[in-house]
Amino acid sequence: MASRDEDDNEPIVVPDAHAPPAPMDPAVIAEAEAAKEEANQLFKGKHYSAAIDLYTKAIDLNPSKAIYWGNRAAAYIKLESYGAAVADAEKATEIDPKYIKGYYRRGDAHFALGKYKLALKDLRTAAKVAPRDPDLRRKLAECEKEVKRLRFEEALAVPEAEQVSVLATLDLSMYDVIEDSYTGPRMQGSAAEGYTLTQEFVEAMVEEFRAQRTIHKRFAFEIIRQAHTLLRTLPSLxxxxxxxxxxxxxxxxxxxxxxxxxxxxxxxxxxxxxxxxxxxxxxxxxxxxxxxxxxxxxxxxxxxxxxxxxxxxxxxxxxxxxxxxxxxxxxxxxxxxxxxxxxxxxxxxxxxxxxxxxxxxxxxxxxxxxxxxxxxxxxxxxxxxxxxxxxxxxxxxxxxxxxxxxxxxxxxxxxxxxxxxxxxxxxxxxxxxxxxxxxxxxxxxxxxxxxxxxxxxxxxxxxxxxxxxxxxxxxxxxxxxxxxxxxxxxxxxxxxxxxxxxxxxxxx
CATH class of the missing domain: 3.60.21.10 (Metallo-dependent phosphatases)
Known part of the structure; x- marks a missing residue:
């Protein structure tokens, strides 16, 4: 298809939108593959930022390879850049609708963001391509469980204006008895008179934690309650x-x-x-x-x-x-x-x-x-x-x-x-x-x-x-x-x- 410029009547060729892309230079293809392989080694070595740089180089050289986009999405997930991972995974599946890892990656990123319904949609799409993949089946089951939990919580949700403070209504009497078997640190005072935090208690508590032991629930709740009372008095800045x-x-x-x-x-x-x-x-x-x-x-x-x-x-x-x-x-x-x-x-x-x-x-x-x-x-x-x-x-x-x-x-x-x-x-x-x-x-x-x-x-x-x-x-x-x-x-x-x-x- 051609048109003519009104000034010089020279023909201007307009590319056919449906024509196949021009073949790539084999040297460029090889350079992109080399960048991808080096990025894979960096990924295995947990150098995720450096891996992203090289996956990006591979994509710039040859943007039509779904695996480059999918691998970069995996590196973004490791760095908790879930929005970037979603975008790369979408590009990978756009290039190759049968590229199962694209749906995996997008599902992983959506799940990490708490967008369980979107994650479930991606995993179900992937399951149509690879219904017997064991890791996919496990993730699908876990995601379905989270979606059910979310729907259950939404059904039981109380409007924010009607919510009652848990700490204000907390009854700690069931924890008031400190068992003889408890050998950890104790706060000064009593449940009846009130508990006081001391330097000695805090230092002993830290050592208890160092030894992988917990403190008594009564004292743990007391710390939370007293800290909440203090924090509420502070401004937002x-x-x-x-x-x-x-x-x-x-x-x-x-x-x-x-x-x-x-x-x-x-x-x-x-x-x-x-x-x-x-x-x-x-x-x-x-x-x-x-x-x-x-x-x-x-x-x-x-x-x-x-x-x-x-x-x-x-x-x-x-x-x-x-x-x-x-x-x-x-x-x-x-x-x-x-x-x-x-x-x-x-x-x-x-x-x-x-x-x-x-x-x-x-x-x-x-x-x-x-x-x-x-x-x-x-x-x-x-x-x-x-x-x-x-x-x-x-x-x-x-x-x-x-x-x-x-x-x-x-x-x-x-x-x-x-x-x-x-x-x-x-x-x-x-x-x-x-x-x-x-x-x-x-x-x-x-x-x-x-x-x-x-x-x-x-x-x-x-x-x-x-x-x-x-x-x-x-x-x-x-x-x-x-x-x-x-x-x-x-x-x-x-x-x-x-x-x-x-x-x-x-x-x-």
Whole structure:
């Protein structure tokens, strides 16, 4: 088919939309395959970011190969970039509708995001292609169970306005009798007169946890109840003053890695009025010592309210805890009532901390809309499960990006924001620096956006497989310049990460 230009009457050839694509240069095909094979080796070695770079190279060279997209989706899943994994898996199945791993990957990503109905649809599609695949049958059964549970919960759901506080109505009398067989630490006081937390109890509790023992349910519930009462009094954005002659330490995600938390305290000292800390969300899930982590942090918060601060992470939420292990761990070590108590406690956690009016610390990142102020964060009604959009959602889920402006999140929730967004927000609010967590970093921390944004992550060798270092950052009050300490993982008891998580995730 041809047309003529009105000026010179030279024919212009218009390609036939239905014509087969021109054959690729064999050298380009070979280069793409080589990139894919090298990426596969990096994936096996758990170098997922590097693997993504090489899968991307293979895709750029030969975008018509479904396996390149599917493999990159698998690497994104390992890095918890579920939104990017969904997009790649969709592209893989678009290229080859019979490419079963494309449906697998998309189903895995949807399941990890708690989108069980979408995951079920993908797995059923895959089952039509491979009905006898044992891993697929297992995942399909698990997903069907979650969809049934979700429908049951939706049928029984009480409107938010009618919900009753579990902690306010909690009857602890059934736990008042401390059995003679209990040899662990005891709080001062009694059930009748009230219990008091002491330094001696907290230190003994930490040692009990180190020995892989639990504390009595009566004391565990008491810690939760007292901590909830304290946290409820705090604003959604807490202002902290660091005197010129004092310092302040910020830690990122700990994710149930209790023995690495103890190592932080061995390196940097226990929390005290002279050694204050902020733990910036994601205390629980993934690691299998989440109960020990959260009780240790809450106990120090009660012991030294002005010396240990806690901000909420995206994993301090009902949807995450159901999937990633915290619910199962609490039920195994204590009971199901405590799960409900923790949900209410997590909803009382502040969203951000401002240090000396110069450094803002929150778990995720910045916001979908312009002109958000610190007062807007202070006014957020945080006493609820995280919504799917708005300031609270972004504070828990957003990530920085090298791309200017705001772009869709690779996680499938929140957004990605560029250095221009960071600069504009900080300048408008008279701030110098943004500190956030939420992402694994090879060295435990990363400085981005022209030095005005820091990510700090404090769970080394995350999930016993990432090989990353952990880090914390210390500020001195007189100059507020960040000083970084990195550290490696320490040995822990032979309990694998995700031991209490949904069994679906074991195959991801």
């Amino acid at each position: 807490v202002d902290v003053v660091i005197p010129d002659d004092k310092h302040f330490t910020v830690c990122g995600d700990v994710h149930g890695q209790f023995f690495d938390l103890l190592n932080i305290w061995d390196l940097n000292g226990r929390p005290s009025p002279d050694n204050p800390y902020l733990f910036n969300g994601d205390f629980v899930d993934r690691g299998s010592f989440s109960c020990e982590v959260i009780f240790a942090l809450l106990a120090y918060k009660l012991l030294h309210p002005e010396a240990l601060h806690m901000t909420r992470g995206n994993h301090e939420s009902k949807s995450m805890n159901k999937v990633y292990g915290f619910d199962g761990e609490v039920k195994a070590k204590y009971n199901g009532t405590m799960v409900d108590c923790f949900r209410e406690l997590f909803c009382a956690l502040p969203l951000a901390v401002c240090l000396n009016g110069r450094v803002l610390v929150l778990h995720g990142g910045l916001f979908q809309q312009d002109n958000v102020t610190l007062d807007d964060i202070r006014r957020v009604d945080r006493f609820k499960e995280p919504p799917e959009e708005g300031i609270m959602c972004d504070a828990l889920w957003a990530d920085p990006s090298p791309v200017p402006g705001r772009t869709p999140s690779k996680r499938g929730v929140g957004l990605s924001f560029g250095k221009d967004v960071t600069r504009s927000f900080l300048d408008a609010n008279g701030l110098e620096l943004l500190v956030r967590s939420h992402e694994v970093k090879e060295e435990g921390y990363e400085v981005e956006h022209d030095g005005r944004l820091i990510t700090v992550f404090s769970a080394p060798n995350y999930c016993d497989q990432m090989g990353n270092k952990g880090a914390f950052v210390r500020f001195n009050g007189n100059d507020m310049v960040p000083h970084f300490t990195t550290f490696s993982a320490v040995p822990h008891p032979d309990v694998r990460p995700m031991a209490y998580a949904n069994s679906y995730l074991m195959g991801m």
